[in-house]
Amino acid sequence: MRGAAIRRGRIGEDLAVGASAAGLALCLALAGGIVLLLVRAGLAPFWPQPVxxxxxxxxxxxxxxxxxxxxxxxxxxxxxxxxxxxxxxxxxxxxxxxxxxxxxxxxxxxxxxxxxxxxxxxxxxxxxxxxxxxxxxxxxxxxxxxxxxxxxxxxxGGDRPGDHGQGLLPALAGTLTLVLLMSLIVMPIGVAAAVHLHVYAGRGRLGALVRGAVASLAGVPSIVYGVLGLGLFVHGIGGGLDRWLYADRLPVPTFGTGGLLWAALTLAVLTLPVVVATVEEGLSRIPDTQRLGSLALGATRGETLRRLLLPQARPAVLSAWILAVARAVGAVAPLMLVGVVKYAPASPIDAAFPYLHPSRQFTHLGFAVYDQALISPDALVGVPRAYSAALLLVALVLVLNAAAGLVGRRLRDRDRALPI
Incomplete structure (x- = not known):
């Protein structure tokens, strides 16, 4: 009986290992297939076709x-x-x-x-x-x-005949600027909220209620955040700033129209639940014995948080940033309500002081994919170019993820090199 049970256990273990390996292989095959499709379909239109x-x-x-x-x-x-x-x-x-x-x-x-x-x-x-x-x-x-x-x-956007417009470089610059500005807004707020939930709110009713609300917000469609950004940021805060500071320019809006700042704030609200949940999950994996030991040795809650918990939660913070960037880059629907355009009249970043102009409209790679695929008057030309824009968008996300992974690896190596 015992030998049969051991054999059944080994068979179950082998099946579990095989199923997990098959799932991993399927994920890798799908990822590789998507990249190959984008490379083939995105670069083929630029190769000279014979007459x-x-x-x-x-x-x-x-x-x-x-x-x-x-x-x-x-x-x-x-x-x-x-x-x-x-x-x-x-x-x-x-x-x-x-x-x-x-x-x-x-x-x-x-x-x-x-x-x-x-x-x-x-x-x-x-x-x-x-x-x-x-x-x-x-x-x-x-x-x-x-x-x-x-x-x-x-x-x-060179001078080749028939290639009208600004090219993809302004869209790439606009996407990267938007992601970085959104990160500067959402990461401090998200990490602070996760720390408060884990350290101060605890597992009481209030903490459970907040965690449930955060989980619910993570499932809200992105277009709802776009409507929120349009009403709260663009018409509400932006319109108020125009009435208070730029009344002489009205009815021409300055901040009361879509722009880079309102888009970054909208995406920050969109990605905030992801950051909070991921960072708190990383904090919860730190054993309570370490936190209690630090307090028992005389450290304050602030010192324990600053010198013990946050350094060990760095991988979770980086994971939260990667997930936030991945969702923000693909969220095109809210951007169409708060500032993205096909052709930006001026870049939000230039050589004129203050160099970053958050009130300006911008272009985005995700919108370029939508524009080429659905709005182009020549679908047989526009759809392949949409693949090209999607390929550049995927490459941008991969580069950002690789940079985050490199930073995380160096931080781990530095922590291992510290004397115990």
């Missing part, structure tokens, strides 16, 4: 670039006559008699972003043509240079 000449069975010829292959049909981008995106053709495969890639094919980019395609150099220098790209004649090195130039123009 293909299709000969149809009815005698017509179509010159353009293949955009999408779906079932038994091809979506081909042909000459755009009036605006970008009006030249797409749907060709069924049974209609195509032959296809070839002429070495003298030219992809012409017009000043307004339209594309057209010609054979030979005859139409390369017509009025209104800003660039002529001999894509089929490019070598691999030429394709790499073409890829780098298009990627640079999209990221930095």
């Amino acid at each position: 293909i000449e299709y000969t149809l069975r009815d005698g017509r010829t179509v010159l353009g670039e293949l955009v999408l292959r779906r079932d038994d049909a091809l979506i081909v981008r042909g000459d755009e006559q009036v605006r970008p995106g009006d030249g797409y053709l749907r060709l069924r495969e049974e209609e195509i008699l032959a296809e070839r890639r002429p070495p003298d094919a030219i992809a012409r980019v017009h000043a307004d972003g339209r594309h057209s395609y010609r054979l030979g150099e005859a139409g390369a220098h017509e009025p209104g043509v800003a660039a002529a790209e001999p894509r089929n004649a490019l070598t691999f090195a030429g394709k790499l240079a073409f890829f780098g130039e298009r990627l640079r123009a999209y990221a930095f």
Whole structure:
């Protein structure tokens, strides 16, 4: 009987280990798949696509670039006559008699972003043509240079024809500035609230009530925080500041409109429950014997907190910051109510004193994903560019997480090096 029980226990243990390993492998596969999808779908649009000449069975010829292959049909981008995106053709495969890639094919980019395609150099220098790209004649090195130039123009808003706007660099700067400003607001408040709950509120009814409220706030949809930020921060506090300090500028608002400061405060309120719960959980893992021993040796509550509890809770503080950043970066809905725009008239950070201008509007990578995917007039171009913005957003989060991990590792190494 005992041997059978031991065997059953070992089988159960093996099953548990296998299930946990399978779950870990699934998580890693999903994470890797998401990154690979973003890399492939986000970078592929910038690689030069060949110009293909299709000969149809009815005698017509179509010159353009293949955009999408779906079932038994091809979506081909042909000459755009009036605006970008009006030249797409749907060709069924049974209609195509032959296809070839002429070495003298030219992809012409017009000043307004339209594309057209010609054979030979005859139409390369017509009025209104800003660039002529001999894509089929490019070598691999030429394709790499073409890829780098298009990627640079999209990221930095360069002078390439058809790439209008500011590029992704202002959105990256706006996202990073917003995250750092939000962190400066939420982390001190969140850590202080967690310390008060753990050290002073204890496990009484009031502490349980506050913890329940914090847990409930963590599940509130982000758009609700956006409405709160719009009513409380923008119209309430911002409108009051305009009436008191900038009455001579009214009805043009200064702080009574969406801006970086109100967005940071809104995200701070949004992420505060996560910070409080995570830091308090880290404090609760510290054995009570250490705290009681410190008090028994004559240390005050403040000294015990400052020299014992908070240093041991550093990993929890870093984890809280990482979780707050992850949620704040992905919360686009509230930002659409409190200050994010497609094109910012001026950067919130510049060389003019006081260098940081919290009343200004800003751009954001999350909003760039939404804008490209849903608002772009050319979906077959906008959706791949949304993948590009999402790839940059994921890279930003990974860099911030790696920086937090590096800081945490150095803090742990420093604590281990201290003499006992």
